[in-house]
Amino acid sequence: MANNAGRSAQPAAPVLKYSIFSLARNALSRHQGWPAAWRSPTPRKRYDAVIIGGGGHGLATAYYLAREHGMRDIAVLEKGWLGGGNTGRNTTIVRSNYHLDPNAHFYEFSLKLWESLSHELNFNVMYSARGVLNLVHSPADIDAAMRRGNAMRLNGIDAEYLTRDEIARRIPNLDCGGESRFPILGGLLQPRGGTVRHDAVAWGYARAADGLGVDILQQCEVTGLRIEGGAVTGVDTSLGHIATPKVGIAVAGHSGHVAAMAGLKLPIESHVLQAMVSEPVKPVLDTVVTSGAVHFYISQSDKGELVMGGDLDFYNSYAQRGNLPIVEHVTAACLALFPSFGRLRLMRTWGGIMDMTMDGSPIIGKLPVSGLYMTGGWCYGGFKATPASGWLHAYTIAHDAPHALNAAFTLERFREGAMIDEKGAGPYAWAH
């Protein structure tokens, strides 16, 4: 391993560009000659910025700090392996079908970044604009969907209301008959919504950030934050002390734990959200289908598995696994909507830990310690936010001030009463 100890900010070896030509060239050598996609450097004693968390959000932050703001002397610290947290545990859905302006503008910015991300990173993240359909089951549901669709269109976001007949034609295996417990009356479709290959997001950002000189340090757990005179001076890690004037926290699920190292208490509870997949089958579902009435969402992966999820387990947890009542609820909801999936077997279930905030919206911005920033509080919505979260977190770190797109997502909004509560659910973390 190269010794990087005395290295000042210098770009890493040029990244091999992935293309049909590099694929053909490497095929001739039986794919034995591919270089590692990123280095495994030795930590240095000091960096201009340290990002805690090597998931999509932390790696994207480092990438945009290097790409957009010219910083090169950056480390990303990951306690486990890249993308081993919620980046590898979500249901891969991307969308921007939000009602409130700050959320609509933020998630639409993110969706626009998704649309060009494979080219930007020279890494196929497999963005598939297959459409996200929210089913409606009651007259009140129809009103709410119309209202949200109109709000989206006023914000320049694509939204279409589909009737029951249109849905039945588009998704023939969905039970659109009138006999079901929650009959389908229509649905709000966002055609540009869809899915993205979740692991590829972490790998693509890691490779691109490494190519710009960012040091990615895996199995390096932060154990403390050093603060002097109200300003960050460094982090203590399992690999020793690292001095830095700027620390960005991107550890959603554990934001409160890391913020407590700076003496901060957050308006966040950690809860477990489960997801599960069926055995793989041939293509049967080409749209992401969700239902608020039964709280259920489903899509089919490129491998053929039906990927589904539903509610939180509804109690504080850091366990990364949940319990069977929610598995039963999700599968029951699946069969209520898609009776023909009843012969499929469930293959795997897993859980991820959500930062559930008190208004259901994220926190992206400065913390009340100079040089300390965070992006977190994602509730259910973190994966689709990854590019915009990283972009805006990087902007905020570089300028020591938020961008217009994340100016509303402050920690202070809870003290000021400026909630961004999409559902109007109130200050109950598990209700969002």
Added chain:
Amino acid sequence: MLLIPCPWCGPRSQIEFTYGGDATLERPANDAGEEAWYRYVYLRDNPRGPHDEFWLHSAGCRSWFRVRRDTRTHDILGSAAMGAGWNGAPR
């Protein structure tokens, strides 16, 4: 599956219960000021480890009570009726 020890009905399946959140918060006086109310309504310790929390036996005796549960393992360490000590001990 959580097996939750209701102080009145004994151990019962989690599907009979509704979660009520952090049981260590103390409601401030009405005139305690904005800062005290901000901390009570919004801020949470959110510990990794033992967590005291409210549960309602909603499909049972309809009583609220407290459970001490480890958030890393979901192990239940004890329960207590309102105003009583843990696992039936006097407070």
